[in-house]
Amino acid sequence: MPNLSPAPVLHNSILERLGTEIVQGVRPAGSVITLAQLEDEAGVSRTVIREVVRILESMGMVESRRRVGVTVLPATSWSVLDPQLIRWRLTGAERLAQLHRLTEMRLALEPTAARLAARRATAEVGIELLDLASRLRILGEAGRGHEQPYLETDIAFHALLLAASGNDMIASLHGIVTEVLASRTDLGLSPAHPVAVAFDNHEGVARAIMSRDENLAEQYARAVVMEVWQELSDL
Amino acid sequence: MPNLSPAPVLHNSILERLGTEIVQGVRPAGSVITLAQLEDEAGVSRTVIREVVRILESMGMVESRRRVGVTVLPATSWSVLDPQLIRWRLTGAERLAQLHRLTEMRLALEPTAARLAARRATAEVGIELLDLASRLRILGEAGRGHEQPYLETDIAFHALLLAASGNDMIASLHGIVTEVLASRTDLGLSPAHPVAVAFDNHEGVARAIMSRDENLAEQYARAVVMEVWQELSDL
């Protein structure tokens, strides 16, 4: 697992603070603050604050104007697909809503990714997918569906599927899948014994891709996500 | 139309320059440059350069390390869904490849957006969608399919559709649709007289949403995007 936590440079921690504060509504849209205020609120120098504000600005979260200050922008203008922002919105009160949104994104992406993969994936990738799918079955049938290895295998399967789409925009969203799956386990929603049809669906995706059956691959992938989607709707 | 062009502040123009240079391969992955070099290459002060590098860093395009300098990262780690990066990749040699990627994203998103809209959209939104769809028919049958009003109506239709999904992550991707449609007209691919089935499909989406038929809405939306997808595949 790559180290996702950013280097312990000053501006990163400040960015993290400000970002989460905005997301959680501590600093609501329309609220204004000057660089000088931010400066001594955080107890750092001008330069650091400016760099942080610049990043937030490039994410559409704030706007910096002369003579006015730094204004928090409404959520409608945020770059909600930015990985950092995705993470921030998974904390606090927003978490469940965010999980819903993310799962809907999966519902859109994974079936299409499977379709594209059926068209483009190499034989090796197909084998790898099938291998991961059968490992899921083995772990699941052993009653280990709620443990770390199952989660990791699941993540690997879906990341590979998205990558196999051959579209880097789709592949770049593997972080979304990772967050959803991890949160699911985290919230205790992952059963020790997953239903058998889940294994069938995963293997179905892999087999359909290997036999280049685009429609079937899409169907199975949809079934996989639908299961989680249903589960989440009940909450 | 909101003003998308950034304020004419110094760091924005430098950002634009550096960003496109990286995207177009002028600065390949792995290439290293120091802040000092960038500084007098661009002829601006250190502060400006630092802010630019921070933004590129938050987009996963460069990495800044002590004692080494600023390293360009491989495309695999870029935030390819960042609106700025999307625009950059639509310039130069990357353009056609980017259009393919974007269309594939549409293929994933729009059918699901239609499905969600059928579940959630208000009656007003349904009416508005149908209105836009019939305007498309009127303009198209009048042989004005390649003109600006048609393009604008088309963009409005799809933006509203994505917004009606009720998922802000999906809605945030309307920029993608706008770019694809605009490029299509720009490249002269939009016929003066679009095929009649295109109007049927747009209206079909609107009507299915109004009658809350999720499956039908998804099907029609897929048909709409498929048409463009086919078209683009022939290039």
Added chain:
DNA sequence: GTGTCACAAAGATCACATTTATAGCAAGAA
């Protein structure tokens, strides 16, 4: 309303202190 004027705050530059990781070299062990 319309102009203009004062000023607050961001934008930009500069100089300098601090930190850290790399590279190079030296000494010792295998």
Added chain:
DNA sequence: TTCTTGCTATAAATGTGATCTTTGTGACAC
């Protein structure tokens, strides 16, 4: 010899602070 291990010099980012310039806003006068 060759391969570690450890030290050291130093390049470059990181961080601080002071200062000047620019511009948009609000208020005041007309």
